[in-house]
Amino acid sequence: MNNNEHNVKSNKEPRPPKACGWMAEFENEHDLLHAAEKVRDAGYTKTDAFTPFPVHGIDHALGIKPTILPFIVLCAGLTGLCTALLMQWWMNGVDYKYIISGKPFGITPASIPVSFELTILFSAFTSVLGMLALNGLPKFSNPVFTNAKFDRATNDRFFLYVDATDKYYNRESVKELLSSVHANSLDEVIEDSTPSELPRWILLGALLIVLAGLIPAAIVLNMRASFSDLPRWHVFFDMDFQPKKKPQQTTTIFKDGRTMRPQVPGTISRGQLDQQDPFYLGYDPLKVKTTSIDGEKQIYVSTGDSVANVSAISPAVQPPAGTPASGTPASGTPASGTPASGATPALPFLEKLPIEANEENIKLGKAKYEIYCSACHGYSGFGDGLVSKRAASLAQDTWTPPSSLHLDRIQKQPVGQIFHTISKGQGKMASYASSITPQERWSIVLYVRALQRSRNANIEDVPVDQRGSLTAPAPSQTK
Amino acid sequence: MASISSSYNPREIDNTEDMPGRRAPLITGNQTYTSVTEMVCRVAEDPQPRLWWILFGMASLTASMFLMLIGFLIYKGVGIWGNSSPVFWAWPIVNFVFWVGIGHAGTLISAILFLFRQNWRTSINRAAEAMTIFAVICAGIYPGIHVGRAWLAFWLLPYPSLNLWMWPQFRSPLLWDVFAVGTYASTSLVFWYMGMIPDLATYRDRSKSPFRRFIYGLLCLGWTGSSRHWLVYEKAYTLLAALAAPLVLSVHTVVSFDFAVSQLPGWHTTIFPPYFVAGAIFSGFAMVVTLLVPMRAIYKLENLITLRHLDNMNKIILATGSLVGLAYGTEFFMAWYSQNQYESFTFINRAFGPYWWAYWIMVTCNVISPQLFWFKWMRTNVVAMWIVSIFVNIGMWFERFVITVTSLSRDFLPSSWGYYRPTLFDGLMFFGSFGVFMTLFLLFCRYLPTIAISEVKGVMSASDHAGHLEAEVLAELQGKDPKHAGHAH
DSSP, X not given: OHHHHHHHHHOSSOOOOOEEEEEEEESSHHHHHHHHHHHHHTTOXXXXXXXXXXXXXXXXXXXXXXXSHHHXXXXXXXXXXXXXXXXXXXXXXXXXXXXXXXXXXXSOGGGHHHHHHHHHHHHHHHHHHHHHHHTTOOOOOOGGGGXXXXXXXXTTOEEEEEETTSTTOOHHHHHHHHHTTTOSEEEEEEOOXXXXXXXXXXXXXXXXXXXXXXXXXXXXXXXXXXXXSSOOOOSSOTTTSOSOOOTTOBOSSSTTOBSSOOOOTXXXXXXXXXXXXXXXXXXXXGGEEEEEETTEEEEEEEETTEEEEEESSOSSSOOOSOOOSTTOOOSSOGGGOOOOTTOOOOOOBOSSOSSOOOHHHHHHHHHHIIIIIHHHHOTTSSSOOHHHHHHHHHTOTTOOOOOOTTSHHHHHSOHHHHHHHHHHOBTTBOOOTTTSOHHHHHHHHHHHHHHHHHHSOOGGGSOGGGGGGOSOOOGGGOO | OHXXXXXXXXXXXXXXXXXXXXXXXXXXXXXXXXXXXXXHHHHHHSOOOHHHHHHHHHHHHHHHHHHHHHHHHHHHOGGGSSOBTTXXXXXXXXXXXXXXXXXXXXXXXXXXXXXXXXXXXXXXHHHHHHHHHHHHHHHHHHHHHHTSSGXXXXXXXXXXXXXXXXXXOTTOHHHHHHHHHHHHHHHHHHHXXXXXXXXXXXXXXXXXXXXXXXXXXXXXXXXXXXHHHHHHHHHHHHHHHHHHXXXXXXXXXXXXXXXXXXXXXXXXXXXXHHHHHHHHHHHHHHHHHHHXXXXXXXXXXXXXXXXXXXXXHHHHHHHHHHHHHHHHHHHHHHHHHTTOHHHHHHHHHHHHSTTHHHHHHHHIIIIIGGGGGGSHHHHTOHHHHHHHHHHHHHHHHHHHXXXXXXHHHSOSOGGGOOOOOOOHHHHHHHHHHHHHHHHHHHHHHHHSOSSOHHHHHHHHHHHHTHHHHHHHHHHHHTTSOHHHHHHHO
């Protein structure tokens, strides 16, 4: 080998060659067996034979004891079995239970395949590694390799060897014994003179390689133990980065630069079909029209042939809440309006009640009015409810007194707007949509209309057959 | 010596004759230990024939294409394959089972035939084991890249993950597969390697160049042929054979569980484990014949891999092919006998449905073609057996295709039926895996001992001196010292 030659040259004082024993060469295995028996019978135990294939009977002829390898392999197999069973019991029965069809955890018949495989795996590797260990392999330096004749030991020649460390070993007597067994040739085995220590450049090279090999591991360990502001370094993006836009991001695809797209006008969410129904809104959403000016949505209301600007907010049809109660122009006549800033939304409110004006609905409206509305607006609708009176007596300037329902502008409001006020609130008044159902709200509107009518009624409003029951029949009193 | 051993006349000695009481020689041409060494080592020592270079060029190009396609697959995703609802287990799994099946012959020859004292195995076991390793490598690639995110394939193993905080599901046949194929691949590898150690020492000792001597010296771990070493070595080999024999049978059993443990008609049957194992041995032996017939001709190994070896392998192909045919028949019988309408439909659909062509290719190649081996002329004609072995390879690929695709494409719900079509990538990647297989096998021929030299010599010895051993046994029975009896003989 190159290295050996190099070493021999570099080694200034090679050790004197030392004899290790005698080696006899034979033509075939039978001569070897006979010779081996002779050597054994002569009492030598530090003997060995080198053959190209396992010669049957040589163990007996040389007195070699059976190997303990099978027991080592048995132990390894049992270790593999126990490892597999413990692993499956702990991983699936204790540490991370998979609940599947109510099947039992831990050791089940389903554990058999993996247990079997690991038993084999452990045994097989122990067989090979145990064989190498028991044979002292790998061993690259061996005195027998010093003789070129020995190369045929793996080809077609059979060798018998008596080692010098045998307690009966005597150089001359062993030579004499081996000469008497019809050997092809007889050679003394000389110790391998190659220095046992590795040359320095190999050691340095190996050290450098090992150190270089530690660098990635050191970097990884350092990264695990330290903190960094930089984002993670991704070898594979997995699903962390996808060609898609997330909320609040910008885009160049749309003119307005937003990734979150607004709903198309008229879009109705699932379960909110009532948002399209005037019965629930108080106005007709189909008459609300939108256009876009400079990327900003503008809501326009179309009633008949006139158009009014409603608001500049979200295109979802939501009239702005919180418009001050005072200064609200009369609705229902948006065409006349030149809406000032903060103007009430001029929605296309319903002019006609969507419920029937019968006694049942009046009674329902009266009951609900007295529960929800009378506290502020008063039983007669003059804005003189108990809460209102109490607030007025406290004289706090944060209180906005409730409107009288008999004001002219409220009397002129379409029924839809009153419904809308109950639903959405107005000024200090909160929304009652969550407390009062649409049907009840319309009933309240009906009752409010009745209250207003009662303040402006004349005798013609009373049915003819009941006029007689009025206690004060003077016609001049009524108006 | 070389000139003697290479002069081969197939009709000179007919060692395919099996006469009771007479033992036909395992190897022909009056071989000696020297000539056997010479014949095997020459394969690696002489310059390779031109055909080797041509084949190696083609194979390595194909293998490179395969590796590039794998790279593209990882970049682009498994969508480049034809796998689509309802057939998500398509060619990747078909190819996996195909290659794993082929990978059964090697260890079967080295382990089970060893335990049965089938000495003829010695001439073919090394090449068959090498073929096994390479086939399992090809097999392992497919599930590895079929998992989608191939760089996370190590998640299959039970390791304490800091990302997942969970363990694999040990009740899943797919996990059993990881363990079975993993154990089989690693055990086959060490079995193969351990068997090669003495022969690598032979290569080392014949090496002329110091570099070659150094490399083979490292590989053979300093093997000397010491009898004390041989004793432990033989024990270890026996143990490995005893361990590998049930392992061989378990691997394809577990592979069949991937199908049989599911509830799909056509998969959910108890016949699958033996049926798959028989099919695996069948396909494996066919692949051994496919490889050895050209190999023995190219490297002039006809005296070592004789017609008797091929004859024996063809007998096994005939037996396992008939077993597979029996399994096909049994499946139909059970479909009828169970009176299960889904099962009946599945099998009628296999034979007469949209994939009828695949089914009948399978039956022709797997059941009918090996029946030719009833004739000795077919069993001992190298060209004929090579053609049949190719047919068997094709048939066994179609068997896995039929099982996988027909059952998946038409299951319980007709509304979710479909027809699977592979893409160009499916075809190229299957073809590419043959490139990997052939590249590795050609390199094996070029650099490693293709025949177990020491085992062949051991068998030569035993047959030459059978009388010697008989005398020893007789002497022992008569109470004499056996070694004296041996001397007398």
